[in-house]
Amino acid sequence: MLAIETRDLKKTYVSNKKSPGIKGGIKSLFSREKTYVDAVKGVDLTIEKGEMVGFLGPNGAGKTTTLKMLSGILYPTSGHASVLGFTPSVRNPEMLRQISLVMGNKMQLWWDLPAWDSFVVLKEMYEVDDAKFKRRVDNLIEALQLSDKVNTQVRKLSLGERMKCELVAALLHAPQIVFLDEPTIGLDVVSQKRIRDFLNTLHKEDNCTLLLTSHYMQDVQELCDRVVVIDHGTVIFEGTLDVLTSRFSDVRRIRLSFSENVSADEIAKYGKLIGEASDTAVVEVAQKNTASATAAMLQYLPVSDVSIEQVDIEEVIRSLFTEGR
Numbered sequence: 001m002l003a004i005e006t007r008d009l010k011k012t013y014v015s016n017k018k019s020p021g022i023k024g025g026i027k028s029l030f031s032r033e034k035t036y037v038d039a040v041k042g043v044d045l046t047i048e049k050g051e052m053v054g055f056l057g058p059n060g061a062g063k064t065t066t067l068k069m070l071s072g073i074l075y076p077t078s079g080h081a082s083v084l085g086f087t088p089s090v091r092n093p094e095m096l097r098q099i100s101l102v103m104g105n106k107m108q109l110w111w112d113l114p115a116w117d118s119f120v121v122l123k124e125m126y127e128v129d130d131a132k133f134k135r136r137v138d139n140l141i142e143a144l145q146l147s148d149k150v151n152t153q154v155r156k157l158s159l160g161e162r163m164k165c166e167l168v169a170a171l172l173h174a175p176q177i178v179f180l181d182e183p184t185i186g187l188d189v190v191s192q193k194r195i196r197d198f199l200n201t202l203h204k205e206d207n208c209t210l211l212l213t214s215h216y217m218q219d220v221q222e223l224c225d226r227v228v229v230i231d232h233g234t235v236i237f238e239g240t241l242d243v244l245t246s247r248f249s250d251v252r253r254i255r256l257s258f259s260e261n262v263s264a265d266e267i268a269k270y271g272k273l274i275g276e277a278s279d280t281a282v283v284e285v286a287q288k289n290t291a292s293a294t295a296a297m298l299q300y301l302p303v304s305d306v307s308i309e310q311v312d313i314e315e316v317i318r319s320l321f322t323e324g325r
């Protein structure tokens with residue numbers, strides 16, 4: 001069953017051309033000259049119910065624009081989008097009740113109220129019944145360790161605490177699809193990890209569909225079965241992280257432990273030594289030579305343990321972005 005489908009989805013932002021300065025600002029009010037930004041240039045997505053998909057791309061690639069179109073905030077310029085069988089721009093209440101958009105850099109909670117008060121307003125908006133609300137919010141608050149924070153004015157919370165409250169607010173109506181736009185942006189590594197663990201549990205328990213953007217590869221690695229990479233408004237890759245790394249990187253790293261120290265020269269016979277050699281070493285080899293190099297080292301060096309690693313996903317993504325250009 002499909003959760004999200006788009007075909008040739010496009011968005012062009014149109015704004016009045018503005019010359020610099022105050023005079024320019026006034027002139028632009030009356031000017032007919034427009035500027036056009038083709039933010040999304042024909043995106044095709046097919047996402048099954050229950051999938052966790054990473055939506056990646058450099059700054060300005062069109063990720064937020066796409067998520068806004070999928071959640072019915074922005075009207076597409078052309079193309080087709082279907083979310084749970086609904087056309088998002090119609091903003092059918094039945095659809096809105098089943099989706100949620102969380103933006104790491106934009107708050108939905110009322111700044112001057114305790115988060116709890118916002119939760120209650122949202123409960124009414126989404127018509128969640130009392131018992132369900134209580135169970136759901138209690139669970140969310142416990143999972144995010146927020147019990148002593150929900151009665152404090154939101155403005156007095158730390159960034160991480162606020163983000164967690166945002167998550168509760170976005171999830172209390174138990175949406176089937178959750179769009180997450182950089183949910184961990186600006187958080188320290190411990191809070192990022194908590195949010196990832198929370199999202200993993202949520203996904204398991206609710207069997208919801210998650211479409212997530214992040215510039216942190218750890219998020220993607222821990223959360224996403226599959227990634228869609230866009231650049232300049234077009235999809236440049238779609239598939240699993242494994243396929244992404246194997247397609248865009250032709251090297252592998254072999255990590256070795258030795259029962260006695262081995263010299264750098266000895267290791268260099270088999271591949272490129274990364275860092276220092278002692279009783280452990282990391283050797284980089286061409287992907288096609290992985291098997292033979294590993295076999296040779298096992299035979300000729302005092303190897304006590306070996307593991308083969310793909311290169312860093314961040315490196316892969318970086319090279320993909322530069323190639324894409």
Ligand SMILES: Nc1ncnc2c1ncn2[C@@H]1O[C@H](COP(=O)(O)OP(=O)(O)OP(=O)(O)O)[C@@H](O)[C@H]1O
Nearest residue numbers: 013015037039057058059060061062063064065066
């Ligand atoms: N309201 C707007 N009016 C005009 N242009 C816009 C508007 N919003 C976004 N853009 C432009 O559309 C393009 C895509 O922006 P978008 O916010 O979708 O990128 P993004 O992939 O989310 O980037 P980031 O990783 O920085 O969040 C950019 O060139 C941006 O400048």
Ligand SMILES: [Mg+2]
Nearest residue numbers: 063064065181
């Ligand atoms: Mg964005």
